[in-house]
Amino acid sequence: MAEELRTLVERLKAVSHPLRLRVLSLLELGELCNCQIAETLQVPASSVSEALRELRRAGFVAERKDGRWVFMSLVSRELASPFLKGLLEEAAAVPELQQDRARAQAVKALAIPVVCSKVQRDAPIAREASHV
Amino acid sequence: MAEELRTLVERLKAVSHPLRLRVLSLLELGELCNCQIAETLQVPASSVSEALRELRRAGFVAERKDGRWVFMSLVSRELASPFLKGLLEEAAAVPELQQDRARAQAVKALAIPVVCSKVQRDAPIAREASHV
């Protein structure tokens, strides 16, 4: 398979996943660290880390390290590919993603160490169905 | 998972696949029947049929039956979602997809029964790697 076709498919796969799409949508609010996302979505920090890795590989997300924390943000709208722009436009209208962003706003209002220690402390998440 | 999030993910999955993306891209040329696509891409007709089913389920493709043939076409640009528009814009620039479309032009120049009987007659396809 040609390199560029493969790359396009990989970028599409990166967002064809509920958790990764939820993470992408959260980053519309501006940069967030791993633990803020984990707390907002109530999923294990390792799952968030993996989701972010894929989104980075796909070129949708940039990272900025600051001490212990790694802040992730969407690539700028000018650099965003046409389909990413279209996707974000559609994501903005999805109710569950809107709810996620509302919860993230509340999480952002807290100090980061408070949020992170809370995540560490959390008991394993009960799963509603197979695959988040 | 919320219904609308699930639906968006399903639509993304539908195009996160080399064969389905190639089929979608071919339909930029206008409507094509199953066997024209199978001949153009040199893949089994049943694989094309399955790809088209997913693209239809995702709402990207419409069908028009005419006797034995089922012609598939892209939904109109006005009905196309922002994401689909962006994707088609990117697909237009991918070399392998451009080559596919060039081959499809040649196939379209032939009478359909000629193309279809050729597809039926074809020996099984040698696979270059796992997953097309």
Next chain:
DNA sequence: AGTATATATCGGAAATTATCGAAATATCAT
């Protein structure tokens, strides 16, 4: 140095998806 904490990676079981030939269905042509 030693402890705490944030993130990343690993391992591997479970779920999902991909693939294509074979069989089924639907329509056309005689």
Next chain:
DNA sequence: ATGATATTTCGATAATTTCCGATATATACT
């Protein structure tokens, strides 16, 4: 009706993906 042909569905296997706890790594704080 019979046979031909276009498309779809089925069945089964192989490949991939998902998921999360455990472990590793990296930085901060004392």
